[in-house]
Amino acid sequence: MENQQTSDETAEKFTWTIKNFSKLSSKLYSENFFIGGHPWRILMFPKGNNVDYLLSIYLDAGDSANLPYGWSRFAKFKLSLINKVNSNMKKTKETEHEFNARENDWGFTAFMPLHEILDPSTGFIVDDTCIIEAEIFVTKLEHENQVDQAAKTDTVTPVSTQVNAVSDNPSPKEMSSTSLGELMDFRGLGKIEQAFVPLLEEVCSRHPSLIECQQKRSRRFIEWAFAALGRVLHFLKTKKVKDMNDALFMHLQILWKELETFKFDLTWLEPHVQSALGMKSYMERAAEVKKMKDNVVAREMEIKRLKTKITAAEIDLEIAKRELMKAEEGFEERDLDGELGYEA
Structure with a gap:
């Protein structure tokens, strides 16, 4: 070691x-x-x-x-x-x-x-x-x-x-471009990951109760609480709908359960988290719909290709008929099984 x-x-x-x-x-x-x-x-x-x-x-x-x-x-x-x-x-x-x-x-x-x-x-x-x-x-x-x-x-x-x-x-590296070493002071309450601080400043300005409910806690507890809140905010801010695979869905579930333990008033945030968690079902449905759309498009293209082929075949048929008519002018069909014969 x-x-x-x-x-x-x-x-x-x-x-x-x-x-x-x-x-x-x-x-x-x-x-x-x-x-x-x-x-x-x-x-x-x-x-x-x-x-x-x-x-x-x-x-x-x-x-x-x-x-x-x-x-x-x-x-x-x-x-x-x-x-x-x-x-x-x-x-x-x-x-x-x-x-x-x-x-x-x-x-x-x-x-x-x-x-x-x-x-x-x-x-x-x-x-x-x-x-x-x-x-x-x-x-x-x-x-x-x-x-x-x-x-x-x-x-x-x-x-x-x-x-x-x-x-x-979950690993902070999955949620933030900053490492645990890149910390900065948040309103004198403690050291928080630098990437989380602007997000925390924004929501705490809108919801002062977030700070009020933690003021009687120790500095360590407050740091944990706002770090947990910052991780959820950063997730929602940086992830896109298309990113929500099974791993990220599970990741957000864990972050949200962790955040709930700190007893913030999160009524303003919960609809956004639940909407993000609903993206898993949406993405599954979207994938199913896309697969069906792709299937319809493929069949339409196949039909279009076949129609083009039929049109080309019809043109070839008309040309072949005209050429046959020309070839038949002045031509008399004979019995191919008949004798050639001769006169005695």
Whole structure:
């Protein structure tokens, strides 16, 4: 493991080599590795966690069954699938989460399509072996105010999937052109991703209650809340109707469920989110309609082609008839079976 440290953060990398990937079917844990004085491990679903054709990867808080009451670690982390042919082509997603006894794993349900991983030309699997890397920046939270703990207990419900309550927090890189390192102050409330701030400024000016309802929270809680709101706003602002495939539909569902836990008044935003979520059905219907339109157009073109061919054939027939009439002028048909004969 590579190790870098600052006064309040620990950054380390752990590499997990997985052999016989094609033979794996159920979830798989890596060995434990220690960062920030605590054991961690990587959790992988090689066939997807309640999703088809996707690789799911999460960071797990190690010995979760024996975590003490009140234990928590805030971590910014990256999960990467290493490209064994070209190291510059590795697939990386990053996010952040406060791990605790109730929410002890966090990561990406839709990390990467399986067909891309299994394609030999991509370089992610060589000799049926792949490598996953975890890079973690860990901050130990000092009882960050009992107000914050009460807020989380009373208002924040973990966003979980159906298998072992594995939470999915989509990568900021999927939602924003800025990384977690590009932060700026938002109205003195906390540091928020730079791309989200103009969007937050706009909606908070129109809906002052967004700020009012968070003013009694801790700085950390407020940052999480407005980061969650910013992710949804940025999604709606940057995604187009044509982009709404299954992966983005699931992504927006997760972002919206996460945002709802912070108890904003979102009556103004919900119709837009539901409309975006409805785009999946719309896109499916649009694809069906387009297929039928293409079928009609193809048949019309075929009919047009056949009509053109018939017209050309009719012209050829008329020409052939005229040529026959000319050839028959002065021509007397004879019995071809008759004798030629002769006079004696």
